[in-house]
Amino acid sequence: MINLTEKAAEKVREIRDAEGLGEQGLRVRVIGGGCSGFSYDLFFEDETTDLDQTFESAGIKLYVDMMSFQYLEGVEIDYVEGLHGAGFKFVNPNAKSTCGCGSSFSA
Numbered sequence: 485m486i487n488l489t490e491k492a493a494e495k496v497r498e499i500r501d502a503e504g505l506g507e508q509g510l511r512v513r514v515i516g517g518g519c520s521g522f523s524y525d526l527f528f529e530d531e532t533t534d535l536d537q538t539f540e541s542a543g544i545k546l547y548v549d550m551m552s553f554q555y556l557e558g559v560e561i562d563y564v565e566g567l568h569g570a571g572f573k574f575v576n577p578n579a580k581s582t583c584g585c586g587s588s589f590s591a
Contacts, residue, residue: 486512486539486546486556492563492572493542500528509538509545512561513552522555524574 488496496510511529514522529547532538537553539546548556560575 485558486541486548487560488541488544488546489560489562490542492561493544495563495572496544503528506530507545509547511547512556512559513549514555524572526561526572 500506500508505528508528508530509532511525511527513525515525517523532547533549535550537548537550539548555578556576558577562573562575564570564573
């Protein structure tokens with residue numbers, strides 16, 4: 485299961501509404517790269533495949549491919565604002581280490 489905090493869900497709705505994307509869901513995936521080996525990737529999407537895991541959290545549909553799911557199971561996605569900027573923060577119990585910016589991890 486992947487969870488969005490209410491603050492993250494509000495930000496997703498705000499962005500989706502501003503871009504006129506209707507009720508599209510959020511694709512959450514892991515891609516190779518970043519300073520720690522893997523990076524998180526988020527984008528809006530309305531199409532899934534039979535190989536996707538589909539969740540709903542805080543009223544937002546989430547789509548995760550099978551490859552990414554093994555790294556994302558149990559992840560909580562929050563939205564934070566601070567002195568270093570604002571963005572989505574991943575709290576990943578599967579990560580062995582993360583980089584300083586929080587956008588990449590190693591498993």
